[in-house]
Amino acid sequence: MTSPIVDFHVIKEYSNFTLDCQASFESGVTAIFGASGSGKSTLLNCIAGMIHPDQGYIDFKGKRLFSSESGEHLPPEKRRFGYVFQDSALFPHMDVKGNLMYGFNLTPEPLRKIGPEKVADLLQLSGLMNRRVDNLSGGERQRVALARALATSPDLLLLDEPLASLDGGFRGVIIEYLNRIRRELDTPIIYVSHSVSEVMALADQMLVLKQGRPVTYGNVSNSLVHPGLAEIADYATLENLLEAEVMVVQGSDGLAELKIGDATLFAPETKRGPGEKVMVSIRAGDVILADEIPPRMSARNIVKSTVREIHVLGSRVLIYADIGTQVIVEITQASLTDLGLKVGEDIYLIIKTNSVVVLDAPR
Amino acid sequence: MMSILQVRHTVGTVLLFLGLLAGTSCGSANSGNSEILIFAATSLTNALDEAIAAYEARNTVQVLVSYGGSQTLAQQIATGAPADIFISAGRFPVDFLEEREVGMLNKTDLLSNRLVLVTEKNGPNLNDLLDLTSDKVGRVAMAAPDLAPAGGYAKESLVNLGLWDELQSKMAFGADVRATMAYVESGNADVAFVYQTDAAIAGGLEVIDVVPIDSYSKIAYPAVLLSGGDNPAAATEFFDFLNGEEALRILVNHGFSILEGGK
Amino acid sequence: MEILPVIGLTLQIALVATIIDVPFAVGLSWLIIKKRVPGSFVLDIFMSLPLAVPPVVVGYLLLMLLGRNGPLGGIIQNVFGADVTFTWVAAAIAAAIVSFPLMARTIMVSMRGVDPVLERSARSLGAGPWRVLFTITVPLAYRGILAGILLGFVRAMSEFGATIVVAGNIPGRTQTLPLAIFSRVQLGDDDMALRLVAVSVGLAALTLALHNWLLERSQGNTEAR
Numbered sequence: 052m053t054s055p056i057v058d059f060h061v062i063k064e065y066s067n068f069t070l071d072c073q074a075s076f077e078s079g080v081t082a083i084f085g086a087s088g089s090g091k092s093t094l095l096n097c098i099a100g101m102i103h104p105d106q107g108y109i110d111f112k113g114k115r116l117f118s119s120e121s122g123e124h125l126p127p128e129k130r131r132f133g134y135v136f137q138d139s140a141l142f143p144h145m146d147v148k149g150n151l152m153y154g155f156n157l158t159p160e161p162l163r164k165i166g167p168e169k170v171a172d173l174l175q176l177s178g179l180m181n182r183r184v185d186n187l188s189g190g191e192r193q194r195v196a197l198a199r200a201l202a203t204s205p206d207l208l209l210l211d212e213p214l215a216s217l218d219g220g221f222r223g224v225i226i227e228y229l230n231r232i233r234r235e236l237d238t239p240i241i242y243v244s245h246s247v248s249e250v251m252a253l254a255d256q257m258l259v260l261k262q263g264r265p266v267t268y269g270n271v272s273n274s275l276v277h278p279g280l281a282e283i284a285d286y287a288t289l290e291n292l293l294e295a296e297v298m299v300v301q302g303s304d305g306l307a308e309l310k311i312g313d314a315t316l317f318a319p320e321t322k323r324g325p326g327e328k329v330m331v332s333i334r335a336g337d338v339i340l341a342d343e344i345p346p347r348m349s350a351r352n353i354v355k356s357t358v359r360e361i362h363v364l365g366s367r368v369l370i371y372a373d374i375g376t377q378v379i380v381e382i383t384q385a386s387l388t389d390l391g392l393k394v395g396e397d398i399y400l401i402i403k404t405n406s407v408v409v410l411d412a413p414r
Numbered sequence: 415m416m417s418i419l420q421v422r423h424t425v426g427t428v429l430l431f432l433g434l435l436a437g438t439s440c441g442s443a444n445s446g447n448s449e450i451l452i453f454a455a456t457s458l459t460n461a462l463d464e465a466i467a468a469y470e471a472r473n474t475v476q477v478l479v480s481y482g483g484s485q486t487l488a489q490q491i492a493t494g495a496p497a498d499i500f501i502s503a504g505r506f507p508v509d510f511l512e513e514r515e516v517g518m519l520n521k522t523d524l525l526s527n528r529l530v531l532v533t534e535k536n537g538p539n540l541n542d543l544l545d546l547t548s549d550k551v552g553r554v555a556m557a558a559p560d561l562a563p564a565g566g567y568a569k570e571s572l573v574n575l576g577l578w579d580e581l582q583s584k585m586a587f588g589a590d591v592r593a594t595m596a597y598v599e600s601g602n603a604d605v606a607f608v609y610q611t612d613a614a615i616a617g618g619l620e621v622i623d624v625v626p627i628d629s630y631s632k633i634a635y636p637a638v639l640l641s642g643g644d645n646p647a648a649a650t651e652f653f654d655f656l657n658g659e660e661a662l663r664i665l666v667n668h669g670f671s672i673l674e675g676g677k
Numbered sequence: 678m679e680i681l682p683v684i685g686l687t688l689q690i691a692l693v694a695t696i697i698d699v700p701f702a703v704g705l706s707w708l709i710i711k712k713r714v715p716g717s718f719v720l721d722i723f724m725s726l727p728l729a730v731p732p733v734v735v736g737y738l739l740l741m742l743l744g745r746n747g748p749l750g751g752i753i754q755n756v757f758g759a760d761v762t763f764t765w766v767a768a769a770i771a772a773a774i775v776s777f778p779l780m781a782r783t784i785m786v787s788m789r790g791v792d793p794v795l796e797r798s799a800r801s802l803g804a805g806p807w808r809v810l811f812t813i814t815v816p817l818a819y820r821g822i823l824a825g826i827l828l829g830f831v832r833a834m835s836e837f838g839a840t841i842v843v844a845g846n847i848p849g850r851t852q853t854l855p856l857a858i859f860s861r862v863q864l865g866d867d868d869m870a871l872r873l874v875a876v877s878v879g880l881a882a883l884t885l886a887l888h889n890w891l892l893e894r895s896q897g898n899t900e901a902r
Binding site: 099100101126127128130131132133134136138140142143144153154157158199200203209 | 794795797800808817
């Protein structure tokens with residue numbers, strides 16, 4: 052186990068609820084997951100320095116940021132954490148460039164690891180630089196907010212439900228960019244969300260909060276099936292948010308062909324060109340399992356996969372299937388019994404074309 | 415967008431500006447010998463302004479006057495206003511200063527005034543105060559006796575003449591002499607008790623001189639040379655000028671009279 | 678009497694009063710609305726008091742404070758060797774205090790309209806509290822702040838009660854438009870009084886028109902966000 056990035060124990064009392072949480076976050080992307088009112092945003096604000104905990108301590112890479120005992124409290128502007136808010140919080144009196152440069156100019160020169168050009172390039176903002184921020188789409192706003200935070204070369208990126216105010220297509224686009232940030236920059240990320248699907252798509256570890264208390268902390272796959280999470284998460288709406296590459300924009304049958312993992316899937320259409328990356332959403336409940344290829348049927352996507360894990364959560368069952376990337380399938384207990392599934396066996400995933408939703412809003 | 419540096423610069427400029435302003439004001443107040451400050455009853459405004467103009471024409475001293483209600487002025491002096499001379503309408507405000515042990519270098523009964531009646535030009539024909547009780551007079555206005563000395567004198571006169579009780583139902587009280595006169599001007603009263611000096615500057619009203627001079631106490635305008643002023647030497651000189659012949663002549667021209675046995 | 682010097686003096690006193698008020702109004706609004714310092718509730722009430730008490734009371738308190746027998750007046754006497762009371766500086770101080778609540782309360786409303794998330798965002802980008810005030814809060818609230826300044830200015834121009842007590846009614850020195858009008862009415866000089874009233878109404882209407890225009894634009898700006 053590597054040394055922790057963020058190590059803390061914070062207690063913050065409010066009239067109607069108390070946050071009392073101790074954890075150590077490792078590098079990579081850590082999700083803080085919980086229902087609204089669980090205290091996840093409060094926790095993030097404590098880490099950012101916006102909220103002063105009543106008791107406890109917060110360490111970042113061994114450096115003390117806050118301690119109720121010694122009275123230490125490093126103000127937020129000195130913590131060097133990028134913070135992206137749900138509604139992007141762009142400065143309306145500046146253009147895109149002004150927003151981008153605000154934090155960059157305040158970053159001491161020796162600490163500048165990434166310039167505004169690189170950030171603009173990474174988030175493809177070059178064409179937007181002179182635009183007023185109130186003329187931007189939701190997705191563009193969130194990209195500018197991300198770029199603005201990244202331009203300070205932050206030691207840690209804090210994201211507070213950055214997808215919550217975006218509709219489906221834009222969500223996919225921002226997830227693409229977040230994945231790109233993850234790959235290209237070595238910045239640890241703390242990601243607050245109430246969507247299991249987003250957490251699965253983006254996070255390495257997750258902390259589950261319930262009424263201000265931690266329920267579980269660990270890698271996402273394990274935490275997802277933790278009994279404590281079952282009470283909070285709505286598995287019926289669980290989506291697989293998967294990265295895909297466009298193979299054919301419009302084939303002979305009028306459908307788009309996408310490569311996901313090792314498999315090729317048909318989708319109704321895509322606005323992206325061949326070779327481009329795009330996010331795809333497939334609901335866990337929309338996938339049908341079959342132990343052999345049915346002779347005739349309407350669904351076009353039949354993919355062979357290997358069962359990696361089986362989790363029974365009350366009446367629902369989650370199957371982790373491997374098609375070169377992980378796909379979660381949700382079935383009933385009765386179906387599990389009928390199929391007699393076992394870990395390590397092969398099984399066919401049957402997915403209707405219309406269930407492969409391409410999240411390809413304009414970037 | 416303003417940088418912090420610019421903001422500091424702006425704040426600095428503002429402070430500098432304020433400093434300069436304060437400097438000029440203190441400078442002028444400091445240059446002592448050229449300025450004296452008089453507190454005077456409002457009713458003296460025109461008369462005193464003329465007297466001061468005559469004085470300033472021959473002297474380098476600048477005479478500043480703050481006009482107001484006499485009791486208000488007395489209150490300000492008692493609280494520490496830097497006045498050199500106080501000219502009050504009525505004795506009471508000066509009595510008040512003496513009670514508060516405000517230092518005085520000299521005190522004279524500078525002027526007197528008289529009560530008169532005013533009516534509209536085509537108002538009721540009055541031969542003496544007894545006519546106020548007749549049917550040709552509707553409402554009678556005077557300054558409220560508790561608020562303004564003019565009202566006090568009017569009430570005193572009516573009480574002495576035995577008319578007060580009878581006229582009670584016809585009375586309307588104004589806050590001061592000006593307000594009282596406005597009742598007649600606007601037609602809300604047929605007749606009003608006012609000072610002769612006020613009647614003199616109000617055009618369009620008929621002045622009826624029927625209030626017996628011995629039916630009320632002598633109306634005095636005491637002048638006081640205060641010891642707390644910034645400029646006692648210049649103030650003393652002007653105080654003497656005020657009590658001199660030239661100044662008194664100007665004041666009398668404005669309708670004031672000189673108190674018999676004053677000075 | 679001449680009207681122009683009276684207008685000049687009135688504008689000078691109102692302008693200085695406004696200049697005195699602005700840093701305090703912005704600073705206190707910031708402390709109360711944004712920093713929420715302990716005691717904000719009491720501070721808010723205290724700074725609004727001049728709006729609630731009669732100006733004459735403000736005048737007498739100032740006279741007691743700044744008069745030569747007063748605690749501050751004594752110090753000023755010793756330092757400058759001069760009186761503050763019954764000078765135009767006293768008139769400016771009186772106007773500043775009486776007009777302060779109107780200015781500060783308008784600025785407070787405009788600052789409250791600035792989304793705290795924007796300010797927190799700026800903090801996370803490395804800006805300290807002061808920089809946030811001057812680069813985020815003030816620029817976003819500036820129309821409301823300007824409107825508050827104008828409202829304070831118009832109130833300072835019309836100040837009477839406190840001024841006449843602490844600065845007297847001295848032509849050429851402390852006699853502003855309202856005091857000149859009062860004097861002329863007292864003297865029955867209705868003609869001059871009406872001319873002064875016309876000037877006073879004109880100046881006030883002009884300032885208020887500017888104020889309303891700014892406020893309307895300020896609301897439009899908030900809606901667009």
